Amino acid sequence: MSNASLNALRAFAVAGTHLNLRAAAAELFVTPSALSHQIRNLEEQLGIKLFIRGRQGLTLTAAGKTLHPQVSVAFNQLREAVHSIKPQHHSDTITVSMLSTFAMRWFIPRLYRFQQKNPDIKVHISTSIELIDFEQEDVDCAIRSGQGSWPGTHALRLLDEQFTPVCSPSLPTGDTPLNQPSDLARHTLLHSRLRPEDWQTWLNAEGLADIKPHRDQEFETRNFAIAAAIRGLGVAIIDPLLVQEELKDKRLIQPFAHTLPTTSAYYLVWPTTRGESEELAAFRTWLTKEAMRNG
Numbered sequence: 001m002s003n004a005s006l007n008a009l010r011a012f013a014v015a016g017t018h019l020n021l022r023a024a025a026a027e028l029f030v031t032p033s034a035l036s037h038q039i040r041n042l043e044e045q046l047g048i049k050l051f052i053r054g055r056q057g058l059t060l061t062a063a064g065k066t067l068h069p070q071v072s073v074a075f076n077q078l079r080e081a082v083h084s085i086k087p088q089h090h091s092d093t094i095t096v097s098m099l100s101t102f103a104m105r106w107f108i109p110r111l112y113r114f115q116q117k118n119p120d121i122k123v124h125i126s127t128s129i130e131l132i133d134f135e136q137e138d139v140d141c142a143i144r145s146g147q148g149s150w151p152g153t154h155a156l157r158l159l160d161e162q163f164t165p166v167c168s169p170s171l172p173t174g175d176t177p178l179n180q181p182s183d184l185a186r187h188t189l190l191h192s193r194l195r196p197e198d199w200q201t202w203l204n205a206e207g208l209a210d211i212k213p214h215r216d217q218e219f220e221t222r223n224f225a226i227a228a229a230i231r232g233l234g235v236a237i238i239d240p241l242l243v244q245e246e247l248k249d250k251r252l253i254q255p256f257a258h259t260l261p262t263t264s265a266y267y268l269v270w271p272t273t274r275g276e277s278e279e280l281a282a283f284r285t286w287l288t289k290e291a292m293r294n295g
Contacts, residue, residue, distance in 0.1 A: 008042035011035050012050060013075050016068040019058045093122040094283050097142040099194075100127040101223040102266070105242040107143070114286045121279050134271035140280055141270040148267050156284065158291040159266040163198055163239050164259040166252045168232040178235070178255035181206045188215040188234030192222040198237045205260050226252075266291075 015024040021032040043050055050064035060068060098107060103125050111123060132142045134153070148155040165184070172178035176186045181203070189199055203211055217234055219225045226243060229236035230251050240259060246252040268287055270280065 005042070005045060008038045008045070009071055010075060011038035012042055012064075013068065013071045015039060015051070015058060016060055016064060017072070019060070021058065092120055092279065093124055094141070094279050095124045095126055095139050096283075097126045097128050097132050097137075097139045099143075099145070099221075101221050101226075101242060102143060102145075103127055104223055105226075109245070110290050113290065114283065117286060118279075118282050121282060123283070132269075135273070140277075141268060141283070143266055144269050145264050145266055147264065150269055152272055153269045154272055156268040156288065157265050158268055158287065159241060160261065161239055161264040161266060162241075162259050162261045163202060163237050164254050165202070165235050165256060166226075166238050166240070166243055166247070166254055167229050167235040169250055169253045171232050171235070172255055181208055181256055181258075182211065184208075184213055184235060185211050186214050188217050189213040190225040190228050190234040190236040191216060191218045192225050193218055193220050195222060201262075202237055202260050206258065 011024070015021065015035060018024040021035055025032040025035040039051065048063050049061050050067065052059040052061060107125070114121075114123065126139060132139050143158070144150070145161055148157060165181075167178070167187075171187070172183075177183055178187070184203075191199060200209070203209060215234070217228065219228060222236075222238060222242065225236040226238060226246070228234060229238075230246060235255070240247060240254065243252055247254065268284060270276070270284075276284075
């Protein structure tokens with residue numbers, strides 16, 4: 001068959017899997033109209049209808065149901081054959097995506113231990129607030145906060161997430177003590193724009209859903225809110241995991257005993273479509289041990 005026919009068969013295989021032109025077109029990085037045109041060309045070449053087009057999407061005809069599994073298997077075999085003869089380039093660099101606050105306050109302070117154990121593996125840190133598209137971006141893995149369910153990925157739970165108020169030890173003095181959570185009404189609450197619900201979630205758990213603080217101050221990231229709390233600008237809500245050093249050396253204190261557990265956790269995430277390289281396996285093993293040690 002011609003190249004056009006191979007393209008049309010590929011279009012048919014993907015469309016027959018999704019039974020939705022828009023979804024299939026997105027996978028192939030073409031427009032729905034271009035995909036529809038390829039399928040019609042294939043039907044004309046074969047002289048038979050492969051799909052019934054309806055408002056709910058596509059339905060395979062009897063001929064389409066017969067052809068689709070065979071075409072899908074053929075393309076899978078082609079993919080595997082091409083992969084088997086391609087030189088395997090093993091990079092000595094692991095590129096990891098994560099949020100900047102987690103990178104600066106938990107990951108980087110521990111990275112030297114990985115480098116001591118694996119001096120030949122370089123770790124490149126990419127900070128991003130967006131979910132990583134592993135098919136489009138040159139990233140090996142990511143550390144993300146969430147429920148551990150991201151399609152097309154393996155997700156290894158590392159650390160449970162929780163949060164509690166923190167502030168400078170010089171803040172709750174004089175006529176503005178912080179003896180109980182309701183005292184927050186006389187203080188400035190420091191927020192992260194990327195985590196807008198953290199304070200309200202903690203206050204709800206304390207039965208203070210309607211509390212009105214003296215002032216609200218928003219920052220771009222939690223890292224900025226932490227820096228502001230250290231300087232005495234207000235009270236931040238943060239995972240104590242991210243301020244371990246500041247709590248240890250008393251630059252920050254937890255004015256209340258209640259640390260609220262959440263349903264979220266930090267996960268190491270990597271794509272199911274790629275084999276695990278030796279470098280990634282070494283990184284995963286180290287990170288798992290580090291989480292158990294320092295969590």
